[in-house]
Amino acid sequence: GSSNACEKTSFAFLRQELPVRLSNIMKEINLLPDRVLRTPSVQLVQSWYVQSLLDIMEFLDRDPEDQATLGQFTDSLVTIRNRHNDVVPTMAQGVIEYKEAYGDDPVSNQNIQYFLDRFYLSRISIRMLINQHTLLFDGSTNPAHPKHIGSIDPHCNVANVVRDAYNMAKLLCDKYYMASPDLEIEEVNATNSQQPVSIVYVPSHLYHMLFELFKNAMRAPVESHESSPRLPPIKVMVALGQEDLSIRMSDRGMGVPLRKIERLFSYMYSTAPTPQMGTGGTPLVG
Structure with missing residues (x-):
């Protein structure tokens, strides 16, 4: 039916679009300062993106008319989404590791700020595309939100x-x-x-x-x-x-003092103590 045609169209679009978006942000990760790239947390995030790109590339030559392929693609997207659940706190931990090791460097801070703005925006767009496909085509309706169109x-x-x-x-x-x-x-x-x-x-x-x-x-x-x-x-x-x-x-x-206003939207600045990772709870700040 029409829903199956829509799923094929979405599959054909995402298997082309997601590798482009993943590759673009991976290229930008590689442009980070070496001292940031060497932090364990950033290396972990990098490995997630590499694996997710490889997972999607497996479907580039698959037949969209094959229902099993469509099901496997949806399952793969769910795996990718779950793999990236902790990208935000892990990348934040990488910034903390860099800051603790090397202190404040205005030039590097500016580069990191520019990168993180683009990185998080890219992550939102990728997860939005993945969520729409998985929520619409996993074969079930969300009983809590039956009138939602995917996540909308x-x-x-x-x-x-x-x-x-x-x-x-x-x-x-x-x-x-x-x-x-x-x-x-x-x-x-x-x-x-x-x-x-x-x-x-x-x-x-x-x-x-x-x-x-x-x-x-x-x-x-x-x-x-x-x-x-x-x-x-x-x-x-x-x-x-x-x-x-x-x-x-x-x-x-x-x-907040006027002299600190410009720093409020910096990822490298906080008015609160640094939260500890791995404590099992959501920090009130961070």
Whole structure:
């Protein structure tokens, strides 16, 4: 049927597209400073990409009309996705290893910053392609999200994702500090004031962004108000306009000095102590 034709089309596209994307980012990894490339963590990440490229290349000459081939391809994509689950913390550990061994070098830091921006964007795109194929063609429907198109929610309720991300960050904060700020959400829907804000989006992407922001928004207020009887709440505004969605998160964590503003988006900088790898839990910062 049509679904089988779509699977063949997706197979034909991905077996050509994924090797290109994997090869491009592998080429960029090789352009990193030698001292970064020599760290055990970066070498491990490199080995994952090499193996995944080899796995995909096995399907370049396979017959898309063969149903067994399509099934094997989907299984291979699941294996690749799982292999790369820990790429982000492992690459971050590589940066930490480099920094501990060689200290701060402005030129190398700039190169690493440029690379990591492109590396993580590439990873998002590759995982998005893999997830769409595996979720659509593995032969089952996700019972928790039957209306999702792969990983895309045509009616993603933004406030619900905000609450989910807050609740997970709150669990972490309570674990580390035995306290956490409350959440206050305000929704502004300029397209329909009677309806909650919903958009076509990938909920897992939105959740991840919000979860990281909530972790930051919780740590600073807890540490700066440790002698207060009650922590100030985190206020989130979700505003949907005619063209775009904006989410503003406000905490009372005493802010950041103006001289440090430019460093906030650097992978090499953090206002918190370096989290320890291999402790078995998600760090509240990192």
